[in-house]
Amino acid sequence: MRLDRSAIERVDRENMLKLLMEFPDQCRDAYRLGLSVELPRGFREARCVVITGMGGSAIGGDLIRCALREAAAVPIIVNRHYRLPSFVDEKTLVVGSSYSGNTEETLEAFDEALKRGAMCMAITSGGELAEMADRAEVPLIKIPQGYPPRAALGYTSIPVLTALVRLGFAPNFDLTGQLEEALKVLEEMAEELNPDVEDNPAKEIALKLHGKLPIIYASQDLEAVAIRWKGQMSENSKSLAYAGILPEMNHNEIEGWRHPEGLLKSLHIVMIRDPEDHERVRMRMEITKGIVRGHADGVTEVYPRGRGELAKLLSLIYLGDFVSLYLAALNGEDPTPVERIGVLKKKLAEGGKWPKSLG
Amino acid sequence: MRLDRSAIERVDRENMLKLLMEFPDQCRDAYRLGLSVELPRGFREARCVVITGMGGSAIGGDLIRCALREAAAVPIIVNRHYRLPSFVDEKTLVVGSSYSGNTEETLEAFDEALKRGAMCMAITSGGELAEMADRAEVPLIKIPQGYPPRAALGYTSIPVLTALVRLGFAPNFDLTGQLEEALKVLEEMAEELNPDVEDNPAKEIALKLHGKLPIIYASQDLEAVAIRWKGQMSENSKSLAYAGILPEMNHNEIEGWRHPEGLLKSLHIVMIRDPEDHERVRMRMEITKGIVRGHADGVTEVYPRGRGELAKLLSLIYLGDFVSLYLAALNGEDPTPVERIGVLKKKLAEGGKWPKSLG
CATH class of the missing domain: 3.40.50.10490 (Glucose-6-phosphate isomerase like protein; domain 1)
Structure with missing residues (x-):
């Protein structure tokens, strides 16, 4: 599948792509709300x-x-x-x-x-x-x-x-400076990751993840990124994904990469790297990659843009958001509807209004 | 495999079972240390x-x-x-x-x-x-x-x-009261879950999980249990496992149970239930079970013992510890050695002593 605009439009009936493209503007407007x-x-x-x-x-x-x-x-x-x-x-x-x-x-x-x-x-x-x-x-x-x-x-x-x-x-x-940098980075990325761009890292990652169970590894400092990737794959791509955090996963999860044997080759690892992660965490990422690479389907490494925490976090999140959109297309799923969350709400409502104190 | 004492002894060369059986005594001794x-x-x-x-x-x-x-x-x-x-x-x-x-x-x-x-x-x-x-x-x-x-x-x-x-x-x-209850519960469980007992819930769960990727779901109140099960399966059973927490997973992960299609039947869900979970969390567990059951290999529900937080947490953890031991046997793995954690330490040591300030 070529993952061009028409491929996205075929599944994206409620236009998640538009919201994604407008994300930098949304952040700018959000700042204004926070100031006022x-x-x-x-x-x-x-x-x-x-x-x-x-x-x-x-x-x-x-x-x-x-x-x-x-x-x-x-x-x-x-x-x-x-x-x-x-x-x-x-x-x-x-x-x-x-x-x-x-x-x-x-x-x-x-x-x-x-x-x-x-x-x-x-x-x-x-x-x-x-x-x-x-x-x-x-x-x-x-x-x-x-x-x-x-x-x-x-x-x-x-x-x-x-x-x-x-x-x-x-x-x-320095919120103003950090946000300025983040907005610049996000605007660049919108240019580079949208469906009209053929040579596109978000498309490449989605193609690697398609048919596999994504396992997202990030440092503790970038935990929000791992949680977001996992969540967006669930909600947008309708695909399970799991996350692990370094250094913690070096103390337990890494030993788990032996069983269930037949399954490990169906897991694809995304490593969220940051050149400014703690020195020892960077070493751990390298060693971890060496240990697990041969067991998994593969390891894909992604890097943040910018220098401030906000640019780094938002750039990695934005990349994951695009990946989840392309993965939705590959899965033949409309990224917007979340039918089961609706079912849950409906069934919960049958149990009465909640919280009771507000009923 | 019958998972009797000889089956455990075949893999358990450093006697993890003994430490597990002594866990109630360890807790008693630990309390003494905390008092002194x-x-x-x-x-x-x-x-x-x-x-x-x-x-x-x-x-x-x-x-x-x-x-x-x-x-x-x-x-x-x-x-x-x-x-x-x-x-x-x-x-x-x-x-x-x-x-x-x-x-x-x-x-x-x-x-x-x-x-x-x-x-x-x-x-x-x-x-x-x-x-x-x-x-x-x-x-x-x-x-x-x-x-x-x-x-x-x-x-x-x-x-x-x-x-x-x-x-x-x-x-x-009430620490004294809570601990007393917890110790009583743990001692009962040691009697019921050890390898000499044939009709044994820990063995049954391990048999269900063997060859599958365990997904542990628990309420936010019992998060430590989910983390522990995942960790023990990694370290003792040398098997990957992942965890999700309710109500949060109802807001994203539940939508992911559609892809990757070929893989979901290889995932087995363990639901950590607590009759005293928040009323709406209990409803959510039931609804969630209904939604995911048909997609996964199966759903196994486990319950705590006792009434205090400590008895509940420790009883669920103790059950998971036994499950991880039996799963190690099924995987043909010695539960004690954690070779890769050793490799990591060795490779990190090549990068110099850490922290430098203590060098």
């Missing part, structure tokens, strides 16, 4: 930030956590659950993040945060979460409606990142 | 606990984090990296955890914690970490030598859990 939200001075006293959300919204939290890994003055914790961690109290800043505003896990956790008297803010395109924030008179970042949540990653991450930097939680993080 | 360590009163003021360690030691941190999920008054963060999170300062309690005492990631992170003036304590059987703790005159929990790190999980978790409870970080956690 009013933030109480008291939020600066928070001892910990908890971003509570699921799926496409939670990954925004991971992106923030990884971008600020060298800069955050307080712990930034992503909570993917109905329940809020027990330590959350009035000295914790809780960010409720749900693109639709109707994610039941997020609503329950945010409701609990309000009850505990935590400092609260919300980010959503509307729904119940917007109403809760309005009723409680807490800051609300209102993002545009109409996207599949995973295609709104710029909107679910950059405004909160901007707010956290404005609140002083990352004193040495 | 002297702890500075100042540690009570910590705003956050960071447990830094890798592999078999890090999973001890996950176990603590999950056990205290409803009780912890401060964030408990497990750090699997050379680098320490940027927020760690003199108000953070850092626990350096390395069974051998020579894990280079842990040594570098612990060295950094000392430099930043964090409150520090160490848990190890010796090595460089013990020397660092002695030199810095910080509390050191000395655990017995001679175990493969993953077989010392009682020693790497319970003393730190005990110390954290003693320091007041989990005011409503």
Whole structure:
């Protein structure tokens, strides 16, 4: 399959490609939203930030956590659950993040945060979460409606990142400079990775992954990238994928590359490399590659662009997003509909409205 | 294969089975160690606990984090990296955890914690970490030598859990009662899951997983169990395994159960169920099972014993440990040696001693 524009259009009936091409603009607009939200001075006293959300919204939290890994003055914790961690109290800043505003896990956790008297803010395109924030008179970042949540990653991450930097939680993080670099890199990539470009690394990777189970390995610093690739392959390409993190996988998973014997050749490894990973992690990547290469179908290495954390993270994520689109085409799947997530919601609704406290 | 004692003995040349059978005693002894360590009163003021360690030691941190999920008054963060999170300062309690005492990631992170003036304590059987703790005159929990790190999980978790409870970080956690229940449950299980018992759930599960790629699904509250099963299958059974967490996997991974088509029937799902999981998570488990069952080789459900968090976590972990031993036998692998982790260490050593600051 040639993976040209017509091949994409055949499956991409709701135009995921367009959203992907507009991603740099989305990030620019998202920054503006993060600059304009009013933030109480008291939020600066928070001892910990908890971003509570699921799926496409939670990954925004991971992106923030990884971008600020060298800069955050307080712990930034992503909570993917109905329940809020027990330590959350009035000295914790809780960010409720749900693109639709109707994610039941997020609503329950945010409701609990309000009850505990935590400092609260919300980010959503509307729904119940917007109403809760309005009723409680807490800051609300209102993002545009109409996207599949995973295609709104710029909107679910950059405004909160901007707010956290404005609140002083990352004193040495040059957000303006980092974002400028990231936008430049993303715009270049949109030119290079779109379907009209034949000699295209995203297409090449998708062709390698087609029919294989992708295993994504990244360093701890780039964990958000591995989670995103896995998620986009599941939702866009309708393909399972799994992830492992270095150095941790060197302490257990690497021993697993012996069984089940007949299956390993159906696994294709994507190694997310960063020339600025910790010196020993870079060595570990090389040694790991040598150990597993012969057992797997193959190892494909990918590299970030730019120098700042944000450019690196976003460039690797953007590459993965394109790969997932091409892999969807190879799988004959429309990248946009997520039918089973719909089935889940419908069946859960039969169990009654949730959270009950909001019923 | 009958998986009786002689079948195990054929592969288990370094007697992992013996360590497994002694696990309840290990937990009892570990509690004693946690009670006897002297702890500075100042540690009570910590705003956050960071447990830094890798592999078999890090999973001890996950176990603590999950056990205290409803009780912890401060964030408990497990750090699997050379680098320490940027927020760690003199108000953070850092626990350096390395069974051998020579894990280079842990040594570098612990060295950094000392430099930043964090409150520090160490848990190890010796090595460089013990020397660092002695030199810095910080509390050191000395655990017995001679175990493969993953077989010392009682020693790497319970003393730190005990110390954290003693320091007041989990005011409503009844450690004595929870541990008593857990020990009773583990002793029963040792009777029921050992190779002399023919009608044995651990053997049954191993037989189902043999030749398949295990996918472990658990609720967020039992995340440590999923990580442990995956790790034990890698290290003991020399088999890859992957894990997914609910509710998060309902927001992405569930859509992936369509491709690669030819492969899905080679994946066997283990669902870690808990009758006391969040009401909606229990519903999600049922719906998820219905959606994926027809695509996978099969779904095997396992349940915890006991009522307290500790009994539940440890009983599920203990079951997984036995499963990994039987799966090792089915794979014809000696569960103890971890040859590649040795190769990694040797090759890393060629790159020079690490951390350099300790050279």
